[in-house]
Amino acid sequence: MSTTDIILQQLANGLIMGSFYAMVALGYTMVYGIIKLLNFAHGDLYMVGGFVGFLILSAISSLLGESWTAIVCSMVLSMLAVGMLGVIIQRVAYRPMLTAPRLSILITALAVSMILSNGVMTITDGEYMAFNTDLGFDGLDFGNVFISYTQLALVISASVLMVILYLFVNKTLYGKAMRAIAIDQDACKLMGINVNKIIALTFFIGSSLAAAAGVMAGVYYGSLHFSMGFVIGLKAFTAAVIGGIGSIPGAMLGGLLLGLLEAFGTQIPFIGSEWKDVFSFGLLILLLILKPTGILGKTEIERM
Amino acid sequence: MTNSNIILELQNVETYYGKIHALRNISCTVNKGEIVTLLGANGAGKSTTLRTISALNRATAGKITFMGEDITSKQPHEIVNMGLIHVPEGRRIFKGMTIEENLELGSFTLRDDVERKRRMDHVFEIFPVLHERRSRDSAMLSGGEQQMLAMGRAMMTKPELLLLDEPSMGLAPFLVKEIMRIIVRLNKEGVTILLVEQNARVALQLASHGYVLETGKIVIKGDAETLRQDESIVKAYLGE
Ligand SMILES: Nc1ncnc2c1ncn2[C@@H]1O[C@H](COP(=O)(O)OP(=O)(O)OP(=O)(O)O)[C@@H](O)[C@H]1O
Numbered sequence: 001m002s003t004t005d006i007i008l009q010q011l012a013n014g015l016i017m018g019s020f021y022a023m024v025a026l027g028y029t030m031v032y033g034i035i036k037l038l039n040f041a042h043g044d045l046y047m048v049g050g051f052v053g054f055l056i057l058s059a060i061s062s063l064l065g066e067s068w069t070a071i072v073c074s075m076v077l078s079m080l081a082v083g084m085l086g087v088i089i090q091r092v093a094y095r096p097m098l099t100a101p102r103l104s105i106l107i108t109a110l111a112v113s114m115i116l117s118n119g120v121m122t123i124t125d126g127e128y129m130a131f132n133t134d135l136g137f138d139g140l141d142f143g144n145v146f147i148s149y150t151q152l153a154l155v156i157s158a159s160v161l162m163v164i165l166y167l168f169v170n171k172t173l174y175g176k177a178m179r180a181i182a183i184d185q186d187a188c189k190l191m192g193i194n195v196n197k198i199i200a201l202t203f204f205i206g207s208s209l210a211a212a213a214g215v216m217a218g219v220y221y222g223s224l225h226f227s228m229g230f231v232i233g234l235k236a237f238t239a240a241v242i243g244g245i246g247s248i249p250g251a252m253l254g255g256l257l258l259g260l261l262e263a264f265g266t267q268i269p270f271i272g273s274e275w276k277d278v279f280s281f282g283l284l285i286l287l288l289i290l291k292p293t294g295i296l297g298k299t300e301i302e303r304m
Numbered sequence: 305m306t307n308s309n310i311i312l313e314l315q316n317v318e319t320y321y322g323k324i325h326a327l328r329n330i331s332c333t334v335n336k337g338e339i340v341t342l343l344g345a346n347g348a349g350k351s352t353t354l355r356t357i358s359a360l361n362r363a364t365a366g367k368i369t370f371m372g373e374d375i376t377s378k379q380p381h382e383i384v385n386m387g388l389i390h391v392p393e394g395r396r397i398f399k400g401m402t403i404e405e406n407l408e409l410g411s412f413t414l415r416d417d418v419e420r421k422r423r424m425d426h427v428f429e430i431f432p433v434l435h436e437r438r439s440r441d442s443a444m445l446s447g448g449e450q451q452m453l454a455m456g457r458a459m460m461t462k463p464e465l466l467l468l469d470e471p472s473m474g475l476a477p478f479l480v481k482e483i484m485r486i487i488v489r490l491n492k493e494g495v496t497i498l499l500v501e502q503n504a505r506v507a508l509q510l511a512s513h514g515y516v517l518e519t520g521k522i523v524i525k526g527d528a529e530t531l532r533q534d535e536s537i538v539k540a541y542l543g544e
């Protein structure tokens with residue numbers, strides 16, 4: 001393989017991983033922006049999303065097979081279901097904690113995370129579940145570089161979802177209200193905005209994006225496991241911090257950047273793919289020391 | 305003593321911040337079409353009174369009536385939808401968002417885009433400087449312009465009653481005049497105004513009557529003329 005081939009292949013790998021990270025990081029950053037909560041359960045919603053998508057796909061596969069149509073249907077339904085789950089979690093577990101000291105809500109988030117992952121562990125007996133699709137293995141063959149149509153479709157779907165989110169947040173009144181709540185909640189109340197409703201909407205959107213990523217991961221890896229939310233949660237957090245936590249474009253940028261850095265990091269001599277996680281978390285530590293506000297983040301002083 | 309002209313009435317309102325008793329037995333009325341002022345030294349409870357009316361703070365006792373309806377236990381956004389808008393201390397504009405976006409958020413509950421445009425044009429007519437900078441980040445505005453944006457944003461809801469908390473704070477004298485001129489204009493357009501001010505002389509020029517607060521209690525009330533002429537009041541309570 002020539003150097004160009006390696007670069008192209010890693011670019012493709014990096015973009016795929018990066019889209020997953022970005023989609024999960026978005027929910028992380030939106031929730032942080034709006035109620036200053038590091039939602040540790042967010043990675044688990046990605047995992048639950050994968051399983052819900054799998055269940056729906058199994059249910060409808062007799063009708064639609066395991067084609068793209070079926071997968072898109074399962075993804076959309078999983079997004080709705082997990083979006084609702086996110087809203088319920090917010091309502092039941094987080095909202096009563098909003099006035100309590102900050103540490104209480106953080107611990108609540110940890111508890112929610114454990115309930116979700118252990119719940120799914122019990123249901124699945126801790127086994128891997130094969131996520132079967134009949135998408136085939138065709139793709140674009142550039143000699144030494146191969147990109148499957150599945151990979152291509154995943155990156156495109158992720159991009160479409162992110163463009164929709166971007167338009168929603170910047171062009172619609174509800175999206176603007178979401179940004180405004182992150183700036184000043186009381187002022188929003190004085191504009192007649194029902195703050196609780198917008199917070200619920202934020203959880204819905206964030207959770208459904210995580211679910212979409214979970215279903216995509218199932219398609220990409222071909223299997224699901226109850227523990228898959230843990231590492232991606234940490235990675236998404238890293239991505240959100242890289243981009244500047246609280247910033248929506250920052251989460252997209254941070255996710256893609258982290259995916260690419262990991263992909264290329266594995267090519268550095270003596271750093272194989274087994275060092276991938278060390279690489280990204282090392283990056284997180286470095287960033288927290290050098291520029292804790294991230295690339296697109298605002299300084300805390302401005303926020304107050 | 306029911307008066308259909310009363311737009312806002314507070315009856316024996318009490319408010320606490322934890323254990324701090326911030327408002328004690330506050331009773332006051334505002335009639336439709338009036339400018340009423342609430343005066344007092346720092347920490348007297350002026351902002352708390354406004355925050356209690358708009359439900360950012362909860363009254364623990366007493367009753368607040370707006371346009372004949374009991375609003376004591378309503379949510380802030382419900383009160384806004386009834387036409388009572390609070391422009392808070394410190395302006396609280398959405399920095400990081402453009403002037404246009406700030407104004408749009410002011411009309412959040414409105415679903416009619418044509419009407420939204422009409423209201424925005426009206427705000428731009430009152431505050432031409434906002435029109436010039438409409439696509440700029442509101443954080444770039446000067447203090448006076450931020451105050452104008454905060455008032456413009458409140459006007460987007462087409463309020464019946466406007467609560468203004470120290471709109472002249474930190475502004476140069478010519479800007480204070482400008483803001484006061486606009487308050488009078490809004491009032492002439494039919495908006496009732498409850499004005500909190502430290503600058504008592506200015507406020508008493510506009511208002512028909514006023515209340516003086518001291519450590520959470522109303523200690524003086526009367527028409528503006530009387531308050532203005534009573535030098536001892538001005539000296540004792542209005543910090544001059
Ligand atoms: N968030 C708060 N927590 C605790 N106490 C508060 C809080 N806000 C105000 N207070 C107290 O309540 C009292 C009334 O405050 P308030 O802000 O209403 O005064 P004010 O008349 O608006 O003063 P200023 O002219 O300085 O704006 C003060 O004693 C103040 O210390």
Ligand SMILES: [Mg+2]
Pocket residue numbers: 350351352393469
């Ligand atoms: Mg005040």
